[in-house]
Amino acid sequence: MAFCKDPKLATADDFFFAGLHNARAVTNAVGSNVTAVNNPPHTHPRATEILVLQEGTLFVGFVSSNGDGNRLFTKTLNKGDAFVFPEGLIHFQFNVGRSPAVAFAALSSQNPGVITIANTVFGSNPPINPNVLSRAFQLDPKVVIDLQNKF
Incomplete structure (x- = not known):
């Protein structure tokens, strides 16, 4: 698997991004927004x-x-x-x-x-057994199920 574009096919646009000065909406649950740069x-x-x-x-x-x-x-x-x-x-x-x-x-x-911790642990597909997570995080299994439902 190649991670980079073939250098022979590269153009100046591959190294450029316009618009970082423009604020973007933050509407997700964690209150963040990452611009793809x-x-x-x-x-x-x-x-x-x-x-x-x-x-x-x-x-x-x-x-x-x-x-x-x-x-x-x-x-x-x-x-x-x-x-x-x-x-x-x-x-x-x-x-x-x-x-x-x-x-x-x-x-x-x-x-x-990148591994986003909460998404990975509580949002896996299929879900991790709530009893496993309740022991690991010392939480009631109902709390774990509630967290899994958020993801």
Whole structure:
């Protein structure tokens, strides 16, 4: 499987995107919108990510691995700040300001992958047995079923 376009077929339009200055509607349940150029907890299994905030205020963070005690690292970013999310670690960005936030993310791989944690766990097809998830998350199975129904 090839991840990149054949270089002989590339044009300038393959490297260009117009319209980032236009705000887009945020109507999904997690309150985010990614322009094709996710901010609930997610991971990129094959890439480190750097996020640079151009506008607004974001609360960002990541959780270290199990071997490192699952430590939470967080920071509130303001215009011009940058934050690095290490490869494979669960991380998030959350707008805590009173206006839209604009950030640019870059990843260290052309094929970083993305696993959105809640969608993956509670939205699998077919669903994971609620008893498995209720034990893993120490929740009542009815709560798990309710979460699965949201996805």
